[in-house]
Every structure is written in structure tokens, then in C-alpha cells.
Amino acid sequence: MLDRIAESLFWIGRYTERAENHARLLDVNYHLREDAEGDSEKTWRRITEAIGDCASYEERHEAYSEREVLHFLTLDATQSNSILTCVALARDNLKKIREQLPAELWNLLNGYYLWLKTVQVDEIMQMSPHRFFQRLKEGLAAFQGTAVSIAPRDESWHMLESGRYLERSENVIRLLQSISRIAPGQPKASYSYTIALLKSAGGFEAFRRLDPEDITLEDVARFLVLQETFPRSIHFSLAGFEQHLKAMRGHADQTGTSLERMIRLAGKARSELGWLDRGDITFDSLSGVLQQLLHTNIQLGEAVARTFFSPGREVMA
Incomplete structure (x- = not known):
């Protein structure tokens, strides 16, 4: 196996798993924020620390608030560890080596990425972040489950x-x-x-x-x-x-x-x-x-x- 193919495969596995784990961590922190002591800004800062880069966040935003943190950790394409970035990187790696894996996996991941990049943060807050993160987890689980079912x-x-x-x-x-x-x-x-x-x-x-x-x-x-x-x-x-x-x-x-x-x-x-x-x-x-x-x-x-x-x-x- 060529080293470029090995590297892409390894990172497809890592990035899809990372995106799912980020969705899980954000979901649990949404449940925990009501129990957290202190003001809400400290709570959202702690959530940012768990996944993202606080220094990078503070360069772009003056304060930690629900809307900005949710966008930064989930949909910000310029943030190296956001869920959207993880999915995009997994897709880019799969695109390079599509012949190495079943076509259904490309169709699943590409469709998932195209849906996610159109989502707006206001939609997430209106539909309930919990339901949104549940959909994120289900989509990534479908990719992994299909791989388990059909990949040689x-x-x-x-x-x-x-x-x-x-x-x-x-x-x-x-x-x-x-x-x-x-x-x-x-x-x-x-x-x-x-x-x-x-x-x-x-x-x-x-x-x-x-x-x-x-x-x-x-x-x-x-x-x-x-x-x-x-x-x-x-x-x-x-x-x-x-x-x-x-x-x-x-x-x-x-x-x-x-x-x-x-x-x-x-x-x-x-x-x-x-x-x-x-x-x-x-x-x-x-x-x-x-x-x-x-x-x-x-x-x-x-x-x-x-x-x-x-x-x-x-x-x-």
C-alpha cells in the first residue's frame, strides 16, 4: 500500500471518529451547563477548552456566549478542530483514494458533508442543539456501520x-x-x-x-x-x-x-x-x-x- 493511501485511510478513520466524539462531548456539555456553578461565560469557556483552542476563539470574539461557541466548535470552517472541519478533512482524504473503499462510503460521507455545510447556527438553536447533535451522531454512525458491513x-x-x-x-x-x-x-x-x-x-x-x-x-x-x-x-x-x-x-x-x-x-x-x-x-x-x-x-x-x-x-x- 502506498504511503499516501495509508495516510489518507488512517486519517479518515481518525477524523470521522473525532467528529462523532465532538458531537457527543458537546451534547453532554449542553446537559451539564445548567448544573455548572458561576456565570454562563465561564461555562461556555470550559466547553471551548474541552474541544477547541481558546486563544483562537478569543482572537475572533470578545466574550464566550452560546451562539458564538456553538458556531466555533461545530460549523466554523476556519477552526481546525470544528466538527465541520473534521468531516471536510475526512471527505477530502476519501476523495483522494475513492478506489480503495466501496463507493457507498463516498456517497454517504459526501452527502453528509454537503448537508452539514449548509446548516446555520440559528437553525441549530431553534431546532434544539440536542436533536442536532443526535443527527450528527447518527450520520457518522451510518458511515461507520456501512464500512463494517461492506468493506473488504x-x-x-x-x-x-x-x-x-x-x-x-x-x-x-x-x-x-x-x-x-x-x-x-x-x-x-x-x-x-x-x-x-x-x-x-x-x-x-x-x-x-x-x-x-x-x-x-x-x-x-x-x-x-x-x-x-x-x-x-x-x-x-x-x-x-x-x-x-x-x-x-x-x-x-x-x-x-x-x-x-x-x-x-x-x-x-x-x-x-x-x-x-x-x-x-x-x-x-x-x-x-x-x-x-x-x-x-x-x-x-x-x-x-x-x-x-x-x-x-x-x-x-
């Missing part, structure tokens, strides 16, 4: 999925970091915050089946970090990333040695999570655990770039 399990598939799983792991880490900062210094987060955190990751029902007792931030963090059977947990995501790297062994040429090193790095990260005990994740230790996991994810992204992409190309978006 060849090297292109494994590269696409490796990007998706690595992005999912990183976004769950950032989601946990965002929620854990809402109530600094408190042993237990409020019930509403913790429920919203679970729902934003799609894990409320799965968590209740495993842990029917009281829901605390510590228990939810343990679930989202360590649960091996939940598809959006960090452990599951890193295991999936490792699995797709191993599946590419048969397709590796000169990348063979580098690929083996990357597989060992991914296996080490997944193994270290497997050795963590529930008692190792507490409210006091959570920040350090998440920071280490974020560092590991960045290392894995850099390793993919060194192994598969053209020298000198940008590693992270």
Missing part, C-alpha cells in the same frame, strides 16, 4: 480501523479529563455530571448491567478505562488498535521491523492497562493516569506516521 477486510480496512480505534482511545481520555475538572477537589462528582459522562460515551446501559450500585465518577472512570468488553473503553480501543496492526503483518514490506516495534508498543500499553487494579484509579490518581494514557496515545500516533507515512509529513492534525 484487507490492508485498507485495517489501516482505516487502526485510525478509528486510536482516535477513540484519545477522545475518551479527553472526555474523562474534561468531566473530572468540573468538580476539582471533590471525592465524588454530582450524580448528574456522572450520568451525563456515561451517556456521552454510550455506556450508561452497559455500566448499569455491570455495576448496579451507586454511580460515582471513580466507578465510571474505572469502567471507561479498564472495561475490556465495552467497545468505547480505552482498554478495548487500544486492544482493537493492536489487533489491526497485527493484521497488517502479512502486508508489510520494508515496514516490517518498524511495524513489529509499533505492535510491541501498543501491546505494552494495553498490557499495562490490564495490570491496573480498580483501586489504582481514584479521584486523586485519575488525572495522572489519564495524562500517561494521553502520552501513550500520542506516541502511538507518531509511530504510525514514522512507519507508514511519507517522511516530513505532519504527524498530528
Whole structure:
């Protein structure tokens, strides 16, 4: 597989997953803003910090308000991390390599992009942001579900999925970091915050089946970090990333040695999570655990770039 094709596939997986996670995070923050202490400007600034670049926002706007933040994080085509930008970048990458994936995937993503770029922020506020973000999530889930249903399990598939799983792991880490900062210094987060955190990751029902007792931030963090059977947990995501790297062994040429090193790095990260005990994740230790996991994810992204992409190309978006 040519390096330009590998790079495009990897970033299609990352950008589509990132857009969905941004929609989830914005949706949960909309639910949480009514419980937040202090004035509304601080609330909207916190939401911007979770996804976007506050310095970039402040260059364009004098204050943090619902309308401006919603546009900046969702529809601003000049903002490198907005949902529209993520979808546009995924589409641009897919357009370059349309012959590598089924045509239905291009039709889905192109149609989704054409719809999203016509949406105005006033429409979102009038129709209810929650319903809008639900539609965003459903559209991206349709793309991923179609890929699962019809894409051949060849090297292109494994590269696409490796990007998706690595992005999912990183976004769950950032989601946990965002929620854990809402109530600094408190042993237990409020019930509403913790429920919203679970729902934003799609894990409320799965968590209740495993842990029917009281829901605390510590228990939810343990679930989202360590649960091996939940598809959006960090452990599951890193295991999936490792699995797709191993599946590419048969397709590796000169990348063979580098690929083996990357597989060992991914296996080490997944193994270290497997050795963590529930008692190792507490409210006091959570920040350090998440920071280490974020560092590991960045290392894995850099390793993919060194192994598969053209020298000198940008590693992270």
C-alpha cells in the first residue's frame, strides 16, 4: 500500500471518529451547563477548552456566549478542530483514494458533508442543539456501520480501523479529563455530571448491567478505562488498535521491523492497562493516569506516521 493511501485511510478513520466524539462531548456539555456553578461565560469557556483552542476563539470574539461557541466548535470552517472541519478533512482524504473503499462510503460521507455545510447556527438553536447533535451522531454512525458491513477486510480496512480505534482511545481520555475538572477537589462528582459522562460515551446501559450500585465518577472512570468488553473503553480501543496492526503483518514490506516495534508498543500499553487494579484509579490518581494514557496515545500516533507515512509529513492534525 502506498504511503499516501495509508495516510489518507488512517486519517479518515481518525477524523470521522473525532467528529462523532465532538458531537457527543458537546451534547453532554449542553446537559451539564445548567448544573455548572458561576456565570454562563465561564461555562461556555470550559466547553471551548474541552474541544477547541481558546486563544483562537478569543482572537475572533470578545466574550464566550452560546451562539458564538456553538458556531466555533461545530460549523466554523476556519477552526481546525470544528466538527465541520473534521468531516471536510475526512471527505477530502476519501476523495483522494475513492478506489480503495466501496463507493457507498463516498456517497454517504459526501452527502453528509454537503448537508452539514449548509446548516446555520440559528437553525441549530431553534431546532434544539440536542436533536442536532443526535443527527450528527447518527450520520457518522451510518458511515461507520456501512464500512463494517461492506468493506473488504484487507490492508485498507485495517489501516482505516487502526485510525478509528486510536482516535477513540484519545477522545475518551479527553472526555474523562474534561468531566473530572468540573468538580476539582471533590471525592465524588454530582450524580448528574456522572450520568451525563456515561451517556456521552454510550455506556450508561452497559455500566448499569455491570455495576448496579451507586454511580460515582471513580466507578465510571474505572469502567471507561479498564472495561475490556465495552467497545468505547480505552482498554478495548487500544486492544482493537493492536489487533489491526497485527493484521497488517502479512502486508508489510520494508515496514516490517518498524511495524513489529509499533505492535510491541501498543501491546505494552494495553498490557499495562490490564495490570491496573480498580483501586489504582481514584479521584486523586485519575488525572495522572489519564495524562500517561494521553502520552501513550500520542506516541502511538507518531509511530504510525514514522512507519507508514511519507517522511516530513505532519504527524498530528
